[in-house]
Amino acid sequence: MVNTVRAGKLPEEQIALNFSELHPPLDERQAAVEAGRCYFCYDAPCISACPTSIDIPLFIRQISSGTPEAAGLTILDSNILGGFCARVCPTESLCEEKCVREVAEGKPVEIGLLQRFATDRVMELEDHPYEREASGGRRIAVVGAGPAGLACAHRLAMKGHDVVIFEQRHKPGGLNEYGIAAYKTVNSFAEREIRWLLGIGGIKLHTDRPVRSVEDIARLRSNYDAVFLGFGLAGFNSLAADGRQLENVEYAVEFIEQVRQADDLSDVSVGNDVVVIGGGMTAIDAAVQSKLVGADNVTILYRGDRERMKASSYEQDLAAHRGVKIVANAQAVAFEGDERVQEVSVTRRSVAGREDCVVERMVADHVLLAIGQTLVEPPVNLATEHGKIAVQGAGRTSLDNIWAGGDCVAPGDDLTVTAVAQGRDAAEDIHASLCSR
Numbered sequence: 001m002v003n004t005v006r007a008g009k010l011p012e013e014q015i016a017l018n019f020s021e022l023h024p025p026l027d028e029r030q031a032a033v034e035a036g037r038c039y040f041c042y043d044a045p046c047i048s049a050c051p052t053s054i055d056i057p058l059f060i061r062q063i064s065s066g067t068p069e070a071a072g073l074t075i076l077d078s079n080i081l082g083g084f085c086a087r088v089c090p091t092e093s094l095c096e097e098k099c100v101r102e103v104a105e106g107k108p109v110e111i112g113l114l115q116r117f118a119t120d121r122v123m124e125l126e127d128h129p130y131e132r133e134a135s136g137g138r139r140i141a142v143v144g145a146g147p148a149g150l151a152c153a154h155r156l157a158m159k160g161h162d163v164v165i166f167e168q169r170h171k172p173g174g175l176n177e178y179g180i181a182a183y184k185t186v187n188s189f190a191e192r193e194i195r196w197l198l199g200i201g202g203i204k205l206h207t208d209r210p211v212r213s214v215e216d217i218a219r220l221r222s223n224y225d226a227v228f229l230g231f232g233l234a235g236f237n238s239l240a241a242d243g244r245q246l247e248n249v250e251y252a253v254e255f256i257e258q259v260r261q262a263d264d265l266s267d268v269s270v271g272n273d274v275v276v277i278g279g280g281m282t283a284i285d286a287a288v289q290s291k292l293v294g295a296d297n298v299t300i301l302y303r304g305d306r307e308r309m310k311a312s313s314y315e316q317d318l319a320a321h322r323g324v325k326i327v328a329n330a331q332a333v334a335f336e337g338d339e340r341v342q343e344v345s346v347t348r349r350s351v352a353g354r355e356d357c358v359v360e361r362m363v364a365d366h367v368l369l370a371i372g373q374t375l376v377e378p379p380v381n382l383a384t385e386h387g388k389i390a391v392q393g394a395g396r397t398s399l400d401n402i403w404a405g406g407d408c409v410a411p412g413d414d415l416t417v418t419a420v421a422q423g424r425d426a427a428e429d430i431h432a433s434l435c436s437r
């Protein structure tokens with residue numbers, strides 16, 4: 001049988017159009033009009049809905065008064081990856097959901113777009129806007145150059161510490177570089193933002209440098225004054241379904257990574273009938289992007305009720321708008337085919353948990369599993385909670401001198417902005433702890 005999972009299903013121009021930016025930036029006039037919609041609320045609910053607690057009314061007022069660079073700095077003071085978060089935050093379930101104009105009129109102030117407008121102005125400046133405090137001679141090792149590690153490193157560098165980042169992959173950025181949907185972050189923004197962030201100085205970045213063994217960690221603990229772990233989640237949940245080994249059944253994040261790393265998107269291979277299994281942001285991103293590179297039919301199978309999907313209704317609508325079908329209360333139980341997958345056997349229930357299930361066979365030449373990621377056991381004995389590293393306060397692990405943050409710690413909501421907040425807060429705590437010694 002021919003392999004129908006192949007590249008070049010759409011002309012290059014069509015693919016370029018499909019992957020154009022999800023939300024184009026505001027121009028100056030549009031930003032002024034949008035900023036004018038803010039009520040500058042006292043005790044603003046949008047601030048407490050932001051995991052990095054950005055002073056939103058203040059930065060919007062600064063845009064209104066014609067000082068967008070000052071607005072950008074207000075944002076970056078709290079969230080050094082504020083430019084990236086402006087592009088990828090699910091604002092519809094964070095700050096914009098709580099905006100009083102959303103509550104009263106169903107149309108929030110477009111905080112995300114205003115944040116992007118302001119941070120872009122700062123990143124266009126010639127010099128990095130933050131200066132380092134005088135060096136205190138302390139050295140800190142950061143493991144992982146994802147949002148958590150980068151935010152931690154930048155804040156520590158600001159405080160005058162010398163930071164060394166160890167990243168196992170060839171490029172820094174973590175999921176900013178390898179995971180988040182291509183249409184949310186166009187024109188190599190992730191790479192440009194990291195270059196800008198490192199402009200503060202005092203941060204050495206080593207890529208292709210995994211920290212894997214007990215000896216690696218022991219070396220870091222003895223050579224550095226503190227260690228921050230920002231490992232993320234590099235493992236995968238497994239699915240109890242026959243036929244998992246068939247060709248063209250793969251993890252959704254692997255497919256998404258091919259899309260993000262492709263020099264030419266028309267080189268990305270996709271099937272004709274794609275079935276995505278899962279209900280979160282990864283499932284939506286994999287489904288939408290497979291449609292955008294040329295799949296004919298894309299279906300998301302989610303085992304529970306639709307209201308319980310982790311993907312917000314905004315994201316579900318985005319997928320539907322791109323032609324993706326979402327089927328709730330549907331569980332894949334087996335993948336069928338000789339060498340390659342050809343069909344998925346699915347049990348369907350009218351309501352989750354009911355026994356009235358029927359078994360159907362769906363045509364599928366490409367299956368993407370988006371059923372969650374897990375922590376790869378760290379090479380150091382740390383207390384854990386719900387399968388992640390347990391932390392107290394601002395990222396303190398059960399071992400002295402080791403802090404952790406981002407997706408690898410519990411509790412967490414697996415969002416970029418939360419990883420940034422945890423990296424920043426751990427850096428403050430490391431600084432306070434080193435100063436008190």
Ligand SMILES: Cc1cc2nc3c(=O)[nH]c(=O)nc-3n(C[C@H](O)[C@H](O)[C@H](O)COP(=O)(O)OP(=O)(O)OC[C@H]3O[C@@H](n4cnc5c(N)ncnc54)[C@H](O)[C@@H]3O)c2cc1C
Pocket residue numbers: 088089090143144145146147148149166167168169172173174175176179180181184209210211212230231232233234253256281282285405406407408413414415416417419
């Ligand atoms: C497909 C997908 C789409 C997403 N979309 C969104 C979105 O639109 N909006 C949003 O807010 N969130 C989104 N998220 C979640 C978001 O990407 C994560 O919450 C965030 O990246 C977590 O940051 P982190 O620094 O903890 O981990 P990561 O971004 O995973 O970074 C961890 C880094 O550590 C490195 N590392 C791991 N182990 C080692 C080791 N042993 N030695 C050295 N380095 C190591 C990794 O290579 C990686 O660079 C998405 C996630 C996925 C999977």
Ligand code: SF4
Pocket residue numbers: 037038039040041044045046047056057060098099100101109111
């Ligand atoms: S809640 Fe809305 S209107 Fe009020 S300060 Fe925040 S953005 Fe402005």
